[in-house]
Structures are given as C-alpha cells and as structure tokens.
Amino acid sequence: MACQGLQSGETLASLKKESDSLKKKLEEERGKLNDIELHQVAEKVEMLGALSIKTKRLLKGHGNKVLCMDWCKDKRRLVSSSQDGKVIVWDAFTLNKEHGVTLPCTWVMACAYAPSGCAVACGGLDNKCSVFPLSLDKNENLSAKKKAVAMHTNYVSGCTFTNSDMQLLTSSGDGTCALWDVESGQLLQSFHGHTADVLSLDLAPSETGNTFVSGGSDKKANVWDMRSGQNIQSFESHESDINCVKYYPSGDAFASASDDSTCRFYDLRADREVAVYQKDSVIFGASTVDFSLSGRLLFAGYNDYTINVWDVLKGTRVSVLFGHENRVSRVRVSPDGTALCSASWDNTLRIWA
Amino acid sequence: KMIFSSSIAQARRTVQQLRIEASIERIKVSKASADLMRYCGEHAKNDPLLMGIPASENPFKDKKPCTVL
Numbered sequence: 001m002a003c004q005g006l007q008s009g010e011t012l013a014s015l016k017k018e019s020d021s022l023k024k025k026l027e028e029e030r031g032k033l034n035d036i037e038l039h040q041v042a043e044k045v046e047m048l049g050a051l052s053i054k055t056k057r058l059l060k061g062h063g064n065k066v067l068c069m070d071w072c073k074d075k076r077r078l079v080s081s082s083q084d085g086k087v088i089v090w091d092a093f094t095l096n097k098e099h100g101v102t103l104p105c106t107w108v109m110a111c112a113y114a115p116s117g118c119a120v121a122c123g124g125l126d127n128k129c130s131v132f133p134l135s136l137d138k139n140e141n142l143s144a145k146k147k148a149v150a151m152h153t154n155y156v157s158g159c160t161f162t163n164s165d166m167q168l169l170t171s172s173g174d175g176t177c178a179l180w181d182v183e184s185g186q187l188l189q190s191f192h193g194h195t196a197d198v199l200s201l202d203l204a205p206s207e208t209g210n211t212f213v214s215g216g217s218d219k220k221a222n223v224w225d226m227r228s229g230q231n232i233q234s235f236e237s238h239e240s241d242i243n244c245v246k247y248y249p250s251g252d253a254f255a256s257a258s259d260d261s262t263c264r265f266y267d268l269r270a271d272r273e274v275a276v277y278q279k280d281s282v283i284f285g286a287s288t289v290d291f292s293l294s295g296r297l298l299f300a301g302y303n304d305y306t307i308n309v310w311d312v313l314k315g316t317r318v319s320v321l322f323g324h325e326n327r328v329s330r331v332r333v334s335p336d337g338t339a340l341c342s343a344s345w346d347n348t349l350r351i352w353a
Numbered sequence: 354k355m356i357f358s359s360s361i362a363q364a365r366r367t368v369q370q371l372r373i374e375a376s377i378e379r380i381k382v383s384k385a386s387a388d389l390m391r392y393c394g395e396h397a398k399n400d401p402l403l404m405g406i407p408a409s410e411n412p413f414k415d416k417k418p419c420t421v422l
Contacts, residue, residue, distance in 0.1 A: 015364035022371035033381045041386035045394075052405055056413040076412070093412055193370070234374060250392045252385070270385040271377060292403050294396035295389070313390055338401045339413045353402070353413035 030272045038265070038274040042313035048296070051309060051319045053340070057351035059090055061097055066343040067124070067329050072113040075336045079120045080349055081108035087122050089134060092334075092341070092351055099134055101142045110159040110170070121149070121168055123156035129170045131182055150180050158201045162226075169212060169226075171198040177214050179226060191224050193231040200244045205251040213254050215242030221256050223268065235266050237273045244288045248312075249295045255312075257286035263300045265312060277310040279317060288330045293337030301328030307342055307352075323350055 064084035071078050077098070081087045085106050089099040105126035112121045114131075123129030129150035132142050150156065154173035161168055167188070168180045177191040177198055196217035204211045210226040221242055223233040240259035247254045253267045253274070263286050265275035277298065284304035291298055297318065298310040307321035307328055326345035333340050339353040397403060401411065408414040 010361075010365075012360055012364055015361070015368055019364065019367045019371055022368065022375050026371065026375050029375065029379065033379050035381050036383045036386065038382065038386045038389065041383060042390060045390060048403070051402070053402060230373070231370060232373065233377065234370075248389070248392075249396070250389075252392075253389060267382070267385040267389065269380045269388075270382045271379045272382070274382060274385065274389075292400050294393050294400035294403055296393040296397060296400065296403050313386075313393060333402065336401070337399070338406070338411050340402065351413055353411055 030270075033270055034272065038267075038313065039315040042315075045313055047314070048311055048318050051297075053309070053319065053321060053352050055323050055350045056339070056353045057092060057095060059092070059095060059349035059351070060347070061088055061090075062086060062347045062349075064347060065326070065329070065345040066347060066349055067107065067109045068111045068122075069330050069332060069341055069343045069349060070112045070120075071332055071334050071341065072117045073115060073335055074117055075334050075338070077113070077117065078332075078341055078349075079111050079113050079122075080343055081111040081122050081124070082347075083107050087111055087120065087132075089120065090349075092339075099142060101132060101146075103130075107155070110156050112159050112161055112168075114161050114165040115163065116165050119165060121159050121161065123150065123159055123170070125155050127152045127154060127156065127172075127174075129156050129159045129168060129180075131168070147182075147185070149182050149185050150178060151185075152176070152178070154197070157197065157199045160201065160203050162203060163206055169201060169203060171201040171214055171216075173197040175216070177201055177212070177224065189226065189229045191222075191229055191231070193222055193224075193234070194218050194220060199242060202246050202254065204247055205249060207251060213245045213247065215245040215256050217241045219258075221245055221254070221266065223254075233268065233271060235273065237264060238262070240285070243286065246289050246291060248291055249293065255289045255291065255298055257289040257300055259285035261285055261302075263289055263298060263310065265298075275312070275315050277308075277315060277317070279308075282308065287328060290331050290333050290340070292333055299331045299333065299340055301331045301342060301344075303327045305344070305346075307331060307340075321352060324348070 062082040069080040107125040109124040152172035158171040179189040198216040238258040244257040262278040288301040309319040324344040330343040
C-alpha cells in the first residue's frame with residue numbers, strides 16, 4: 001500500500017514506539033532530579049504572620065459579570081471587561097470611570113492595558129481582539145477608533161501587549177496562541193500544540209527573554225519561544241482544565257489555577273511541578289492566580305466566591321479573603337505590589353490592601 | 354489514505370516535540386527550591402502585601418471607610 005510521506009523504515013507503529021520511549025525517558029530524567037520537595041527545603045524559612053488585607057475599594061458600574069481586568073503601569077488605573085460587552089477604564093484611587101466602550105459582542109473575556117497607558121485591548125466571543133486608543137477628550141467616541149488586530153476562529157480567552165504597544169499576544173478557544181503586529185494587524189507568529197481551547201497566557205518578565213506560558217482545556221501548560229513559535233516545555237499534571245497561568249516574578253517558575261480545585265507551581269529549570277496548593281475544604285475550581293511582588297504569596301480566586309492566599313514556599317494557606325458574592329474571575333496584583341484587584345461574576349471589582 | 358498520512362504527520366510531530374523536551378538541561382529540585390527561596394527572601398521587604406505598609410504610604414489605605422455613591 002502506498003502511503004505518502006513515509007521515510008524508509010518509519011511506520012506509525014515505530015513512531016508510536018519512539019514517542020512512548022521518549023515519554024518514559026522524560027519521566028525518568030525529571031524524576032532523577034526530584035531529590036527533595038520545595039516545602040521541605042522551605043521548612044527553615046520563617047512562618048508568615050497574619051496578613052491584614054481587606055477590601056479598600058468597591059468598583060460598581062458593570063451591569064453583568066466582570067470577566068477580566070488589567071492594571072495600568074501607572075499603578076492607579078485599570079481596565080475591566082464584562083459579559084454585557086462593556087469595557088470600563090477606572091481610576092482606582094478615586095473610583096472615577098474615565099472611559100467606557102460597549103463592544104458589539106457579549107462575553108468580553110480578555111482585556112489588557114497597553115504599556116504606554118494610552119490604549120487598551122479587548123476581545124471575546126467576537127473571535128477578535130481589538131485595540132482602542134484612550135483619548136483625553138471625554139466626548140470622543142472610542143468605538144469609532146476601534147482597530148481589530150487579532151482574528152481567531154473561536155473566542156479570544158486572553159490577551160496581553162508584549163513589551164511595547166506594537167505587539168499583541170492572544171490565546172483562543174481555537175486551540176492556538178498568536179502574536180500580532182498592532183499597526184498592520186499582521187499575524188507575526190502562531191503557536192500550535194494545545195489539543196483543546198487555550199484559556200490563558202502570561203508573558204515572561206522582560207528580563208528572562210522572549211517566552212510565554214499558556215494553559216488550556218487539554219490540562220496542559222506549555223512554554224513557548226515567541227520568535228520561533230516552538231513549544232519548548234510542557235507540563236501535564238492537572239486533572240482538569242487550566243484556567244489561568246502566571247509567571248513567578250523571577251521568571252524561573254509559574255503557577256496555574258485549575259477546575260480540579262488546585263493551584264500548582266512549576267519550576268522551569270527543574271522542568272517539573274514543585275508544589276500543589278490544595279485543601280480538602282477547597283472543592284471548587286480555581287479560576288485565576290497572581291503572585292505578590294516578592295513571589296512569596298499566591299492569590300487565587302475560586303468559584304466558591306473566595307480568594308485563598310497561599311504561602312508559595314511552604315504550600316500552606318495563609319489567609320482567605322471573603323467579600324465577593326459570586327465567582328472570582330480574575331485577580332491581579334498592582335504593578336507596585338501595594339494592592340490586589342479582584343473581578344467577579346457579582347458585577348463588581350474589589351481593591352484589597 | 355488522507356487519514357493515514359495525517360496520522361503519520363501527527364506522530365512525527367509528537368516525536369519531534371518529545372525529542373526537544375527530553376533534551377533540555379535540568380537542575381535538581383533542591384537547587385531550584387533554594388533559588389526560589391532566595392528570591393523571595395531578597396524581595397520580601399519590598400512586598401507591601403506581604404509586609405504591610407503604613408497607611409500614610411499606601412494610597413488605597415485611607416483612614417476613613419470609602420463608600421461608592
């Protein structure tokens with residue numbers, strides 16, 4: 001039987017055999033270096049005292065579930081997006097709503113502030129990610145200046161600008177991530193490897209070079225080289241969808257939040273999971289994570305309306321933040337680490353400090 | 354015939370991907386953990402949410418409760 005593309009001696013069976021033996025080799029190599037657990041090494045670190053973190057601001061204004069938010073580099077403004085198509089830019093100090101746009105689609109799942117603070121990007125069920133310049137003129141119609149940059153074939157789940165306003169990285173329900181030139185809308189690189197919806201992405205801190213991590217419904221977290229499009233590392237230890245991934249501040253590790261009700265911590269240089277943040281009493285899915293400035297605390301938002309604060313090194317829970325009246329969809333620490341913002345399906349955002 | 358050759362392509366991609374992943378250099382968890390701990394330790398004093406900072410220095414911590422009108 002003639003089969004196209006076969007090299008001599010290569011059959012489906014021989015490739016399968018090689019892939020099985022490579023997987024086994026990977027497991028063995030990773031296992032050899034697992035000489036101790038992170039929490040054991042961390043036994044000599046001082047225990048954390050009680051944290052006094054409370055709600056300091058309540059941002060009301062969205063008419064429906066708030067799905068996403070992002071801080072501006074100025075540490076006071078933030079952008080949020082909602083199920084009803086609204087995107088709002090807030091001054092978190094004064095609670096002033098500085099800009100508002102209504103997108104023609106519902107479920108705006110992703111929004112991001114540009115590094116310059118002069119634009120925001122957002123997208124969702126429209127399968128696109130659009131960029132809006134923020135005008136100082138309150139009367140200007142922002143919708144008119146909308147520029148559709150990313151075009152996917154399914155919903156956009158996450159977006160972030162790279163180190164400038166010029167490039168946008170997106171993740172999508174179509175199973176891919178993509179890098180776009182904002183000015184021209186051109187696709188610069190696409191990232192294939194996930195076998196189901198990609199639900200989240202995070203860019204490595206700029207000192208660590210051009211990589212990003214993505215997490216998806218295939219339970220995998222993948223690390224990518226932005227220039228080549230190559231998937232350089234892959235982690236599969238969660239038992240359900242990964243809803244969020246976030247880099248540790250040094251760039252050497254990242255955390256993930258999953259529907260399996262755990263958050264996990266992966267070290268990139270050890271190439272393995274090094275901690276699982278879980279408790280018998282925590283049975284609802286985790287939707288979002290972010291680190292405090294030093295990386296010692298991990299804030300995680302859950303579908304049981306709470307935010308659990310974990311000691312990253314010791315693996316224990318330090319605190320629980322109550323207040324939201326529905327699922328927590330997003331948590332983000334402010335750029336100078338002074339506050340945590342949380343977005344919720346209860347239509348509000350909270351600032352905790 | 355189409356299905357068969359795309360299975361080959363898929364299998365080949367998987368093998369290539371695994372070869373890349375298997376060949377990366379790794380360090381021991383003990384070393385990785387020590388580095389993570391060191392980073393946390395070095396930056397702890399500059400972490401406001403961890404340390405708590407005086408109300409006078411935190412724009413979000415005002416002395417009177419804030420209500421939304």
